[in-house]
Amino acid sequence: MILTVGNVKGGVGKTTLAINITIAAADSGADVLLIDGDEQGTAMTFTELRQQKTGKTDYTVVSLKGVALRQQVRKLAPKYDMIVIDVGGRDTGSFRAALTVTDILLIPVLPRTFDVWALDQVASLIEEAREINDALQVYSVINSADPVGRDNEEAAKLLSEHQDITHISQTIVRRKAFSNSVAAGVGIFELQPRDRKAEKELTEVLHTFNVYRNDIK
Template sequence: MIVAFLNQKGGVGKTTLALNLAGEWAVRGKRVTLIDADPQGSALDWSQQREHEGLPRLFGVIGLTRDTLHREAPELAMNVDHVVIDGPPRVAGLMRSALLAADLVLIPVQPSPLDGWASAEMLALLREARIYRPGLAARFVLNRCGARTVLARETAETLVDHDPPVLSSTIGQRIAFAAVAQSGRLVSELDHDTPAAREIAALVEEIERLGIGRTA
């Protein structure tokens, strides 16, 4: 499966989710490659920090900020179980290529009114990609949900019949995510029984229940 984390807006947590999703699959015995398609290179920085700390390599991280992702990612996917793409903010050509590469597009958003979540441009690009990839699946992921979850619950209810719909798994606003990012670690490496680790595990399990695979 090729999963792409995409959103035109920066700072919504794409890299954090991509790294921890890849890491959770890796600790479950899956072969995973993460593609850093963000020109800022945050996932590559994380990988280098992990190496500097002397931590074991769980999955490969490759920098690919080219609009040929739709050709290169499927080739990489032939040698692993999953490819995770950490997508770019507001780079239309690269975004289109990532959309065409993906089997599943995850759009991280913070709980807020719907109009503030995804730009019309992002959804237009998704519709455009589905012309060429009719089977392309997409979901919103509620990220950085505060302790008061009323807004998250209300927005999730709003999206029940929306396209794309929202995953039921939500990710909290937790210090653990920021702390591990700086040290080249994953939340599951701190403690498998923390709320952050349980949320990532639930996200992985929900994605797997979708039963999405590569289609032509």
């Protein structure tokens, strides 16, 4: 399975989700390749930090952009159980390249009006990509949501209106555990003290993609 986490909006949690999906899938026994398709190189930097802080080398990471990303994904796909691609927060060559080769696109969206509107722009990129990649499955998920309030509901309603984009009903709430875990070089399931609510939310999202961790309690 090839899964891309992408959006034309920055700072929506793409890298956070890509890292957590990678670690959870690796933990379930899958051989996972994480592709950093963003010039900022955040996924690469995180992985270096992870190795320094935890000594873990449980997945492989490479940095690939644009055409090279597309070519290498095609070549590397048979060698891995899962490829996770993290792209930058703009309409980039790498995002477009990823859309032509990925099985799944997961779009994290902040529950704010402008962010929800930006999905229209992603929808037109998807339409274009489907001409080449007609099996492309697309999901949206609300991330960094307020624990309470009507904004989430309103955003969910608008997101559900997009045809051809499946809205995942499980919302990921804004929780300190997400930034704390990244800073510590670990995934949310490895963080101490544990944040059960964050774990539960992420677990639900992972199940959408049939990623089942071994030791979820």
